[in-house]
Amino acid sequence: MKRIGFWLAVCCHVLAVASVATASAANRIVLPEHPTPDQRADIEQRLNDWPLLARYAKDNAAYPPPKPGEKRVVFMGDSITDFWGRPIGEFFPGHGYINRGISGQTTPQMLVRFRADVIALKPEVVVILAGTNDIAGNTGASSLEMIEDNLASMTELARAHGIRVVLASLLPVNDDVVKDQTSRRPPATIRALNAWIREYAAREQLVFIDYYAAMVDAHGALRKELSDDGLHPNAAGYKVMAPLSQKAIDSAFDSGNR
Missing domain, CATH: 3.40.50.1110 (SGNH hydrolase)
Incomplete structure (x- = not known):
């Protein structure tokens, strides 16, 4: 869980910075800097099961x-x-x-x-x-x-x-x-x-x-x-x-x- 939390924090930080730097990009991914529990659960699910095999x-x-x-x-x-x-x-x-x-x-x-x-x-x-x-x-x-x-x-x-x-x-x-x-x-x-x-x-x-x-x-x-x-x-x-x-x-x- 610590590893997931670390990568979650990294992803959120990088994506938040990227969303500002590429504000005009049509296909950018924008995540909140401080995700809600539901958003966090969704991010963790995507990190753990990217192809949605489940x-x-x-x-x-x-x-x-x-x-x-x-x-x-x-x-x-x-x-x-x-x-x-x-x-x-x-x-x-x-x-x-x-x-x-x-x-x-x-x-x-x-x-x-x-x-x-x-x-x-x-x-x-x-x-x-x-x-x-x-x-x-x-x-x-x-x-x-x-x-x-x-x-x-x-x-x-x-x-x-x-x-x-x-x-x-x-x-x-x-x-x-x-x-x-x-x-x-x-x-x-x-x-x-x-x-x-x-x-x-x-x-x-x-x-x-x-x-x-x-x-x-x-x-x-x-x-x-x-x-x-x-x-x-x-x-x-x-x-x-x-x-x-x-x-x-x-x-x-x-x-x-x-």
């Missing part, structure tokens, strides 16, 4: 092995996956798909927990939607190459364990409600990453879901009726995404590629 640990331990003939699918992602709910059955009736999204996460965090939250569950297919929070700098600055490397590493881990991979494009964003969405997630950067995901999926013979094309308006922004905050899909948005996901999952099973 989030699904009990659920994973209790999850039964696949039944003979079961077409098990795991959805891996951030809040856009997380907010689909558990189970995802409302949007996929008749399918017991497993949701392993965690709000706010970036691809390096997902890569660390990929074995526990995907491979250990022994799915036939994994659907990966990730990268928007990397662009936003949620866990520090990330280049496109860093995001691409993490997506490729998750793909390689899955294929090494006989899991078929579905890669999804990032959604567009808009500034209609939250004004900083496009500054934190520049549309040009989203398009560049999506172009790489499409090309990588084609090169590696993976199934690709183009959520972006289905949800973008004529101005390159997320269609207003599909989101309440310009970032996350609302119910109408998920209704657009669900059939695209199901078609991709069906294609993955039909392809036979692992």
Whole structure:
């Protein structure tokens, strides 16, 4: 506990100084100099479990092995996956798909927990939607190459364990409600990453879901009726995404590629 307290104090001091020195930085992390007990607990949790392996640990331990003939699918992602709910059955009736999204996460965090939250569950297919929070700098600055490397590493881990991979494009964003969405997630950067995901999926013979094309308006922004905050899909948005996901999952099973 002394060690945690020491590093907590160091982190708070450094970040407090950095927040003043970089007051104009769009993606800075700002922590109070004297955190409340709740804030302190949150900081300690992040220091002790950065990838949030604890989030699904009990659920994973209790999850039964696949039944003979079961077409098990795991959805891996951030809040856009997380907010689909558990189970995802409302949007996929008749399918017991497993949701392993965690709000706010970036691809390096997902890569660390990929074995526990995907491979250990022994799915036939994994659907990966990730990268928007990397662009936003949620866990520090990330280049496109860093995001691409993490997506490729998750793909390689899955294929090494006989899991078929579905890669999804990032959604567009808009500034209609939250004004900083496009500054934190520049549309040009989203398009560049999506172009790489499409090309990588084609090169590696993976199934690709183009959520972006289905949800973008004529101005390159997320269609207003599909989101309440310009970032996350609302119910109408998920209704657009669900059939695209199901078609991709069906294609993955039909392809036979692992």
